[in-house]
Amino acid sequence: MLMPFAPFLIPLTALALSLVLFGGFIGLAGADVLEVYHSIYRGAFGTWFSWQNTLTSAAPLMLTALCTALPARLGLIVIGGEGAVVLGGLAAALTGLALIGANPWIALAGMALAAMLAGGLLIGLVGWLRHSRNVNETISSLLFNYISIAILSFLVIGPLRDPETLNKPSTHHIGDTHMLGVLGDSSIHWGFGYGLIACLILWVLYKRTVFGFAVDMVGGNVRAAKLSGLPVGRIVFLVCMMGGAAAGLAGMVEVAAVHGRANTSLNAGYGYEGILIAFAARHHPLAIIPMAILFGGIRAASGLMQRDHDLPDATSLVLQGIIFILILASEAVFARLATRRGSTA
Amino acid sequence: MDKEQNKPVDQGRRTALKGLAGLGIGAFAGSLGISKAQAAKKVTMGFIYVGPRDDYGYNQAHFEGKSAMVKQSWIKAVDQENVPETIAVQKAMESMINLDGAQVVFPTSFGYFDPHILKIAPKYPDVMFLHCGGLYDASKHPKNVGSYFGYIDEAVYISGIVAGHMSKTGKLGYIAAIPIPQVLRNINNFTLAARSVNPSITVQVVFTGGWSNPVKEAESANSLIDQGVDVLNCHVDSPKVVVETAEKRGIYSCGYHADQSRLAPNGFLTGAEWNWSKVYLDYATMISKGTRIPNLIRGGFKEGLVKSSPYGKAVSAKAKAHADKVRAQFMKGDFVVYQGPIKDNTGKVVIPKGKGYGQTDIWLESMDWLVEGVVGRTKG
Numbered sequence: 001m002l003m004p005f006a007p008f009l010i011p012l013t014a015l016a017l018s019l020v021l022f023g024g025f026i027g028l029a030g031a032d033v034l035e036v037y038h039s040i041y042r043g044a045f046g047t048w049f050s051w052q053n054t055l056t057s058a059a060p061l062m063l064t065a066l067c068t069a070l071p072a073r074l075g076l077i078v079i080g081g082e083g084a085v086v087l088g089g090l091a092a093a094l095t096g097l098a099l100i101g102a103n104p105w106i107a108l109a110g111m112a113l114a115a116m117l118a119g120g121l122l123i124g125l126v127g128w129l130r131h132s133r134n135v136n137e138t139i140s141s142l143l144f145n146y147i148s149i150a151i152l153s154f155l156v157i158g159p160l161r162d163p164e165t166l167n168k169p170s171t172h173h174i175g176d177t178h179m180l181g182v183l184g185d186s187s188i189h190w191g192f193g194y195g196l197i198a199c200l201i202l203w204v205l206y207k208r209t210v211f212g213f214a215v216d217m218v219g220g221n222v223r224a225a226k227l228s229g230l231p232v233g234r235i236v237f238l239v240c241m242m243g244g245a246a247a248g249l250a251g252m253v254e255v256a257a258v259h260g261r262a263n264t265s266l267n268a269g270y271g272y273e274g275i276l277i278a279f280a281a282r283h284h285p286l287a288i289i290p291m292a293i294l295f296g297g298i299r300a301a302s303g304l305m306q307r308d309h310d311l312p313d314a315t316s317l318v319l320q321g322i323i324f325i326l327i328l329a330s331e332a333v334f335a336r337l338a339t340r341r342g343s344t345a
Numbered sequence: 346m347d348k349e350q351n352k353p354v355d356q357g358r359r360t361a362l363k364g365l366a367g368l369g370i371g372a373f374a375g376s377l378g379i380s381k382a383q384a385a386k387k388v389t390m391g392f393i394y395v396g397p398r399d400d401y402g403y404n405q406a407h408f409e410g411k412s413a414m415v416k417q418s419w420i421k422a423v424d425q426e427n428v429p430e431t432i433a434v435q436k437a438m439e440s441m442i443n444l445d446g447a448q449v450v451f452p453t454s455f456g457y458f459d460p461h462i463l464k465i466a467p468k469y470p471d472v473m474f475l476h477c478g479g480l481y482d483a484s485k486h487p488k489n490v491g492s493y494f495g496y497i498d499e500a501v502y503i504s505g506i507v508a509g510h511m512s513k514t515g516k517l518g519y520i521a522a523i524p525i526p527q528v529l530r531n532i533n534n535f536t537l538a539a540r541s542v543n544p545s546i547t548v549q550v551v552f553t554g555g556w557s558n559p560v561k562e563a564e565s566a567n568s569l570i571d572q573g574v575d576v577l578n579c580h581v582d583s584p585k586v587v588v589e590t591a592e593k594r595g596i597y598s599c600g601y602h603a604d605q606s607r608l609a610p611n612g613f614l615t616g617a618e619w620n621w622s623k624v625y626l627d628y629a630t631m632i633s634k635g636t637r638i639p640n641l642i643r644g645g646f647k648e649g650l651v652k653s654s655p656y657g658k659a660v661s662a663k664a665k666a667h668a669d670k671v672r673a674q675f676m677k678g679d680f681v682v683y684q685g686p687i688k689d690n691t692g693k694v695v696i697p698k699g700k701g702y703g704q705t706d707i708w709l710e711s712m713d714w715l716v717e718g719v720v721g722r723t724k725g
Contacts, residue, residue: 313426
């Protein structure tokens with residue numbers, strides 16, 4: 001009877017439990033537990049102002065979560081979102097600079113495509129190495145993060161540096177007319193829209209198309225998929241590429257909506273936080289949306305926890321960690337309960 | 346009175362006793378008619394740091410400045426740590442203004458300025474945005490933006506004199522983040538000072554490529570020590586790793602940003618520190634009195650913006666005397682570090698004989714060369 005609601009009930013129960021546990025931690029840290037809950041609510045969801053902060057924080061996380069969630073359907077654990085963001089941002093800035101003076105729509109589309117291609121090729125390479133050379137995708141994607149960040153630093157400190165950016169080396173500015181705008185009269189930039197659209201499209205792709213079915217087959221049993229004649233290598237490459245493209249797009253948004261330049265601020269940890277969200281959402285493209293909003297809310301509320309309660313910044317990491325572990329654990333616990341009930345019935 | 350009563354709730358929220366005591370003091374002050382400062386309007390200030398408050402470095406220096414200042418009962422200060430140079434800092438500033446009622450915010454990291462402060466400041470014309478680092482240009486930037494920074498290279502010069510006296514091998518080491526003008530100026534000051542003591546001294550520089558890169562900082566420190574360096578100085582966000590490594594390996598170290606003497610009780614010589622508590626208190630006083638805040642605040646020893654860490658126990662009397670003498674000249678304001686002839690480390694004359702660049706000369710703020718005696722390159 002519980003079954004139809006289970007996908008919602010389990011994470012919600014886990015969420016409630018994590019708030020209780022977090023309360024214990026806050027109590028030990030010497031702060032007033034209820035007041036801290038109130039601050040989290042106020043900072044994340046209490047007002048329209050807070051909502052805007054939350055949704056803005058969630059924007060890049062939706063896209064980077066897809067970078068881990070999509071390959072996960074194939075059974076691959078890819079953690080290269082950070083590298084894809086960095087390379088995507090770099091490619092977007094370079095394209096933006098090349099297209100200065102062009103029509104803004106063309107410039108923005110060019111930047112988005114370049115970013116998706118850069119991020120996509122990076123993670124696509126991870127998939128190819130896995131399939132053709134049997135290189136562990138987790139390790140290679142992690143190492144690609146370091147390489148991407150090093151490439152970015154080298155280029156912005158060296159050949160691509162705008163000499164005017166004396167103390168914070170960056171590329172030249174792409175120009176104010178080519179910046180990405182905000183949604184309506186809010187302060188939420190278009191990155192949030194991109195994230196929503198990407199999650200929806202990929203959900204449809206996975207649930208409603210032959211391609212999605214093929215991905216599930218490869219993820220379920222590679223040998224069976226091969227025997228049925230599926231082009232496994234191509235599917236692995238494409239899926240990884242789509243994941244990388246999503247994270248690359250997050251890099252483009254950072255450049256086009258926030259910085260106007262590429263610099264080391266691209267390497268702000270969005271890729272790593274996306275991994276958490278993908279796992280907490282069980283790699284389901286639609287579930288990524290609420291999870292990213294939840295984690296974005298925690299990010300947004302972190303400031304108030306510090307300012308009102310003298311709690312260190314790490315407090316929000318503790319909350320994230322507790323939620324993450326409990327959601328993952330709840331899955332295992334519930335699966336066991338379900339099988340036990342199934343066997344007695 | 347209301348505001349006086351609020352205060353203990355804000356800060357001493359843990360015990361009712363504290364709150365009662367606070368009320369008592371508030372009432373007492375009220376009955377005395379309060380001092381002039383307290384009678385002035387209460388000032389709410391917001392501080393944003395790019396790293397942890399307790400990093401023994403850049404961020405701790407700001408946190409200490411804020412903490413010293415906030416002892417004044419008419420100041421309320423909130424702060425937030427580990428805020429990256431992304432849209433997160435825009436949100437942090439707006440949140441402090443909208444939710445805490447901050448009248449002035451201090452986003453303390455260099456990278457917060459462009460585009461973040463420049464984007465938010467026009468939306469809140471009644472709030473002052475005071476940025477640490479120094480880029481204010483009246484022709485381009487909003488009126489409610491200001492910048493403050495200190496000539497900390499003066500204090501680094503003092504460290505260089507002490508290091509020059511204390512080094513036996515004649516080899517000093519400098520671990521620096523990235524080759525930007527501020528960093529190069531510190532390295533050059535340190536080198537010029539050390540070579541004013543002993544002209545054969547060399548300073549080996551390692552750039553780690555980032556402001557907070559503890560693993561590389563430790564590796565660089567060890568590698569420099571293996572090459573015979575016997576005094577280490579650094580310019581990274583947190584000097585903790587460098588100073589500790591120097592101490593462990595039994596060589597001398599100089600500090601930066603904040604006081605690191607506790608980390609190296611044997612080998613710590615002295616260090617260059619910020620004196621933000623003075624700057625922040627000055628700003629708060631101006632705001633509460635309604636004085637117009639200058640858009641640009643600069644200064645070195647003379648203006649009280651920088652200071653030297655107390656000498657470590659290893660420092661010789663001769664070194665102290667020399668350093669104190671030069672500091673006194675800085676205090677008078679007539680010491681010129683960049684007095685020609687000065688060659689860079691490729692042999693090119695950068696400042697000809699007879700030409701000098703004083704502390705405030707803007708030319709020094711675009712420095713891209715290393716002086717003679719530095720072993721290292723600014724590019725690649």
